[in-house]
Amino acid sequence: MSAPHGARHATGAVGVDAIGELAVGGQVPDFELLDHAGNQRQLSQLVGGDPTVLHFYRGWWCPKEQAFFRRLVALQEDAEVAYSRIVSVSVDPPEVNAAFRAGLGARWTFLSDPDRAVQTQLRLRETTDTLNNPYVPAVVVISPDLRIHAAHNGYWYWGRPTHDELVRHLRDISRDLRPDWEAPTP
């Protein structure tokens, strides 16, 4: 909970400037992890050419995560037709992620980091939970080059992005990304 965000308060921008190694304007490392089905997946391949919500969460057992996932499940109803993607990352193994995903009705990719290699690389270990050593809850919204457009520190629940804030981030990236954003007219 030490991310600097004074400048953002001054401008009214949502989110934080940085959490762990994830800083707005920087790039997420192109890490590889197993997905919920046990396939090795590379972040850049998962992101493809679309804006992406990259979500790090504690685990299936956390009530705050369960609440936030309901928000993301609602978002997927928009995202499924908006050429935008979602990727969720935790330290849970693939079979746990697969069961959690199915129970949620989530139709996006879950990644597993049981060795905590990416967690260490990104400095996203939640140090106050020495039992589970989970990810500190964080959401970054990234463009296809893995550049971070927005970051949210979800350690305290109200730090997490709302549906509207996520839409705003995805819209901003899409506007820059799609050459025909201004619809062609006669």
Place this chain on the structure above:
Amino acid sequence: MNRCWLALVEGPAKGADAAARAIATDGHPAGTLAAWRRRARPVREALRVDERLIDPDGSAAWISLVLAPSGVRLPFDDPAVQQARRQVLLHPFPAAVSTLLRDDSHFEGAITVARSPTERRRLREDPFARIFPSRLLSVESGILGAAPPPTGPTIERYGSGNPWPWDRFG
């Protein structure tokens, strides 16, 4: 994405870039499953397929081949087709899947590829089989590869001429 066509034909598949014998569940020959990488449609019954499914070095597989009955057409954006795509993303992903298209606006069928016994059992629950009839076939080596699951949750095509789940514009 390059144009890639798929058809189940009787007899040899003329000019195909990949082809293999298909066998019905009762053991009877079901024809030749063939693929062509070219712009023009190679044979009358050919449908566009996600090119990532086609691999001349691919091993034998089981498939669920869903095809629209003759004379029947359904918009690709029909809610039933949308829901089938959601179901594909929700459930364990097979070795590969592709919708099949003849033009930019209609759903003409789908192919789901299975390799493991578990995937094979799931072919009987192919979401696309709720739309049009499915044929369960075994296909010899030489045509079918594997494609990674889509990231999700996108159910739209990346350009109306491209089969789902191909996931890039251009």
